[in-house]
Amino acid sequence: MSQSWTARPIERVPIRSQVRRRLLEGMLRGDPAPGSSINESGLSVLLGVSRTPLREALLNLVGEGFLSATPGKGFYVLPLSTKEVEDLYPIIAALEVLALHASPSPTSAQLKRLAEINAELESVRDDWEAALRQDELWHQTLLSGANNRRLLETIRTLKYHAQRYESAYMRHSGRIIRSVEQHRAILRALRDGDREGAARLLEANWKISQDFLLPWLREEEARKEPPSRKAMKYERSDEG
Amino acid sequence: MSQSWTARPIERVPIRSQVRRRLLEGMLRGDPAPGSSINESGLSVLLGVSRTPLREALLNLVGEGFLSATPGKGFYVLPLSTKEVEDLYPIIAALEVLALHASPSPTSAQLKRLAEINAELESVRDDWEAALRQDELWHQTLLSGANNRRLLETIRTLKYHAQRYESAYMRHSGRIIRSVEQHRAILRALRDGDREGAARLLEANWKISQDFLLPWLREEEARKEPPSRKAMKYERSDEG
DNA sequence: TATGTGTATATTGTATACAGATTCCTAGCA
DNA sequence: TGCTAGGAATCTGTATACAATATACACATA
Numbered sequence: 001m002s003q004s005w006t007a008r009p010i011e012r013v014p015i016r017s018q019v020r021r022r023l024l025e026g027m028l029r030g031d032p033a034p035g036s037s038i039n040e041s042g043l044s045v046l047l048g049v050s051r052t053p054l055r056e057a058l059l060n061l062v063g064e065g066f067l068s069a070t071p072g073k074g075f076y077v078l079p080l081s082t083k084e085v086e087d088l089y090p091i092i093a094a095l096e097v098l099a100l101h102a103s104p105s106p107t108s109a110q111l112k113r114l115a116e117i118n119a120e121l122e123s124v125r126d127d128w129e130a131a132l133r134q135d136e137l138w139h140q141t142l143l144s145g146a147n148n149r150r151l152l153e154t155i156r157t158l159k160y161h162a163q164r165y166e167s168a169y170m171r172h173s174g175r176i177i178r179s180v181e182q183h184r185a186i187l188r189a190l191r192d193g194d195r196e197g198a199a200r201l202l203e204a205n206w207k208i209s210q211d212f213l214l215p216w217l218r219e220e221e222a223r224k225e226p227p228s229r230k231a232m233k234y235e236r237s238d239e240g
Numbered sequence: 241m242s243q244s245w246t247a248r249p250i251e252r253v254p255i256r257s258q259v260r261r262r263l264l265e266g267m268l269r270g271d272p273a274p275g276s277s278i279n280e281s282g283l284s285v286l287l288g289v290s291r292t293p294l295r296e297a298l299l300n301l302v303g304e305g306f307l308s309a310t311p312g313k314g315f316y317v318l319p320l321s322t323k324e325v326e327d328l329y330p331i332i333a334a335l336e337v338l339a340l341h342a343s344p345s346p347t348s349a350q351l352k353r354l355a356e357i358n359a360e361l362e363s364v365r366d367d368w369e370a371a372l373r374q375d376e377l378w379h380q381t382l383l384s385g386a387n388n389r390r391l392l393e394t395i396r397t398l399k400y401h402a403q404r405y406e407s408a409y410m411r412h413s414g415r416i417i418r419s420v421e422q423h424r425a426i427l428r429a430l431r432d433g434d435r436e437g438a439a440r441l442l443e444a445n446w447k448i449s450q451d452f453l454l455p456w457l458r459e460e461e462a463r464k465e466p467p468s469r470k471a472m473k474y475e476r477s478d479e480g
Numbered sequence: 481t482a483t484g485t486g487t488a489t490a491t492t493g494t495a496t497a498c499a500g501a502t503t504c505c506t507a508g509c510a
Numbered sequence: 511t512g513c514t515a516g517g518a519a520t521c522t523g524t525a526t527a528c529a530a531t532a533t534a535c536a537c538a539t540a
Contacts, residue, residue: 012311014493016299041521050495052292055523059256059296063303065390071252072501074522087390090338098334150305150327154394254523281491290525295493312531314492 015049019057022047027066027077028163029129030171037076038067064157066164080168082217085210088161093206095155096143097199103145106190114141114187122180128170131178132163138183142202165213172220177212179205255289259297262287267306267317268403269369270411277316278307304397306404320408322457325450328401333446335395336383337439343385346430354381354427362420368410371418372403378423382442405453412460417452419445 026032044054058075061067069075078084106114121134136159146152170176182205189198266272278298284291298315301307309315318324346354361374376399386392410416422445429438 014311016493039521051522052494052496056296056299059300060303063300071254072522073503084390087388090342090388091335091391091394094334094338095331098330102330148327148330150324151331154331256523279491291492292524292526312492 015053016056016060019047019049019054020060023057023061024066024160027061028160028167030164030168032077034077034164034168035079037074040074065161080165080217080220082214082221084161085165085213085217088158089206089210092155092158092162093203095151095158096139096206097203099143099146099148099151099155100199100202101195102148102151103143105193105195106142106145110141110145111187111191114138114183117141118180118183118187121178121183124176124178126176128167128176131170131176132167135177135179136163142186162209165217166209169213169216173216175212177209179208182208255293256296256300259287259289259294260300263297263301264306264400267301268400268407270404270408272317274317274404274408275319278314280314305401320405320457320460322454322461324401325405325453325457328398329446329450332395332398332402333443335391335398336379336446337443339383339386339388339391339395340439340442341435342388342391343383345433345435346382346385350381350385351427351431354378354423357381358420358423358427361418361423364416364418366416368407368416371416372407372410375417375419376403382426402449405457406449409453409456413456415452417449419448422448 023032032038038058040051040054040058044051047054058067059069062069062075066078067075068078117134117138121131121138124131124134139159140156143152143155166177182201186198186201186205189195189201263272272278280291280294280298284294287294298307299309302309302315306318307315308318357374357378361371361378364371364374379399380396383392383395406417422441426438426441426445429435429441
């Protein structure tokens with residue numbers, strides 16, 4: 001009894017969780033494309049699971065705002081919209097600022113680690129997925145000291161939404177959003193002990209990303225509207 | 241054709257949504273008590289529905305952080321904890337401040353409405369459920385101009401969690417948390433055009449509620465710990 | 481008495497079945 | 511040609527079935 005190798009229980013991951021992850025990863029790459037609807041039976045055979053855990057995963061994603069469901073018609077991927085970016089980014093900015101204020105002053109080791117991550121981000125050439133990952137890692141490292149689980153969790157979820165937009169932007173425009181300079185400025189402020197300044201720079205960082213996305217999105221929306229083909233409208237979902 | 245009464249489609253509410261609402265309302269009153277586990281079959285016959293939509297509702301509530309699920313063992317209501325209050329309230333405060341800043345200056349009609357709601361809140365005697373509702377209505381009215389759907393939605397969800405604590409506090413201590421004076425101060429600031437001051441007062445409002453809850457919760461936790469009966473531990477859930 | 485083992489029961493996680501809506505397609509007609 | 515009616519096929523929402531796992535309890539053993 002009590003051998004060391006039995007100490008850790010074996011990990012069990014419900015199918016619904018695995019499916020959820022797969023779907024989310026896909027959507028971040030635009031795979032079930034924004035606006036497209038989802039066929040449960042088809043998807044379930046594709047994934048090799050029954051409709052039950054698949055539906056559980058889909059409903060979970062509805063709850064997080066990636067999908068929507070209209071009664072009787074099923075699930076569809078929420079379309080991208082300028083309005084959502086305008087709504088979303090200020091929330092993320094505010095919460096990251098809150099998290100930064102809730103963190104202890106970073107140690108020099110942490111600052112070094114942040115600089116390293118930023119250097120790697122700078123060295124990324126064309127691989128925008130890697131860039132996204134690295135940027136996310138930087139922010140997560142910056143705020144990891146916050147000791148507010150719910151806050152970090154909320155931020156993480158909201159940033160998945162942001163990723164949906166940023167990856168779409170990079171994929172379609174071919175451009176990469178790199179915040180290397182802004183990260184450096186934030187680090188400088190932190191090194192000088194200027195937390196308030198760092199917070200404002202962090203806020204600005206999100207504002208700048210927004211300024212990349214919005215013009216592009218407006219252009220995209222303009223490109224699709226004029227043809228004036230019966231634009232499919234998405235009605236309100238349930239969950240009263 | 242096109243009579244006025246046919247204009248609006250009849251509303252269809254999936255069972256999962258109705259169940260979800262019932263469960264949530266119950267939990268806010270402490271009915272499935274914090275910490276207690278849930279028997280799916282039993283509950284499903286109680287509600288007169290099958291396990292499928294019930295599970296969908298339960299999983300939804302897991303996603304929102306009211307329940308948790310451990311693989312193979314099922315669902316349980318998350319216990320109340322001081323840590324959650326310490327995590328939660330600053331987030332709500334920050335987001336309400338953000339929403340206030342995102343709102344246009346309130347018209348005098350709105351200010352009047354807010355004063356009315358506050359007066360009704362003041363007149364409430366013992367009915368703490370009514371007090372909670374009225375307080376919630378006041379905040380919602382204050383921020384209703386924000387034009388940021390996701391922000392308002394996020395706030396609403398987080399406040400359900402706060403309600404779980406506040407209703408428990410009122411039920412157990414018999415005391416009622418009334419923020420009438422604080423609301424008045426906020427209104428004064430708004431009437432004077434002092435948005436920044438109003439924001440700080442709003443932030444303070446949440447801080448004060450926290451200061452009611454935390455001592456009580458610590459006391460409750462202290463009352464339960466010392467007996468040192470094998471405290472049931474809750475393990476991490478899934479959703480990787 | 482305390483501790484471990486085997487078996488019965490209960491409960492969860494997933495799969496399948498079924499009824500009711502919705503969508504799609506075609507034929508008929510203006 | 512364009513539009514409408516209607517019925518087949520598809521799909522969703524919910525119920526039920528089934529297998530795997532967990533819990534409870536009696537019994538054996540030290």
